[in-house]
Every structure is written in C-alpha cells, then in structure tokens.
Amino acid sequence: MNTAGTIDRPLTHDPKKQAPMKPSTSEPAGSATPDSTHIGATEARQNRNREMQLMQEALARAHMHDRLHDAVRERRAMRLAVAQRMQRRAERASLRARRALAMAVMQ
Secondary structure, three states, X not given: OOOOOOOOOXXXXXXXXXXXXXXXXOXXXXXXXXXXXXXXXXXXXXXXXXXXXHHHHHHHHHHHHHHHHHHHHHHHHHHHXXXXXXXXXHHHHHHHHHHHHXXXXXX
C-alpha cells in the first residue's frame, strides 16, 4: 500500500525525508511567510529537543540539589537534638554526683 501520509500522521518523522510543502492554489502568491529550508527546520527542531532535554536535566539537578540540602539540614537538626539530649544527661549526672558528694561530706 503506497499511500501518502497526512499532516497528523506523516509517512515519516524524519524532516529530511518528508516532501516539501507545495504552495496552495487557493491562496494568493506571496501571502504566507517564505518557506524555510529543511536544514533550518531540522536544526531548529534538534535545538528545541536539546533545549528541552537540557531543561529536564537542569530541573532534575535542581531537585537533587534541594534534596541534598534538605538531607544536610535534617542531619544537622538530628545532631543538635542528640547533643542537647546528651547535655541534659550530663547535667543530670553532674547533679547526682554533687548530691552524692554532699551526702558523703555531711555524714
């Protein structure tokens, strides 16, 4: 079956292999913008794809950067909580030692 593709379903997605657009007979000549070359269209399409890919990579990089900063912040908060807990424990041990010393001196 040798049917030509449509605009929505082209025969091929490779712009170099697609047939060039022919001017319509219903439109007056020179009414539309001039046709671009296939090379320019291909470069523009590749550039757009590359930009979109780079945009996704930049978004992923920013997301990972935020997650790393969140992890560092969480680690710092955890260390601070542990340090405060150990400080309270040390203060209680110090108070117990002072009471024991006071009891030993009074007897």
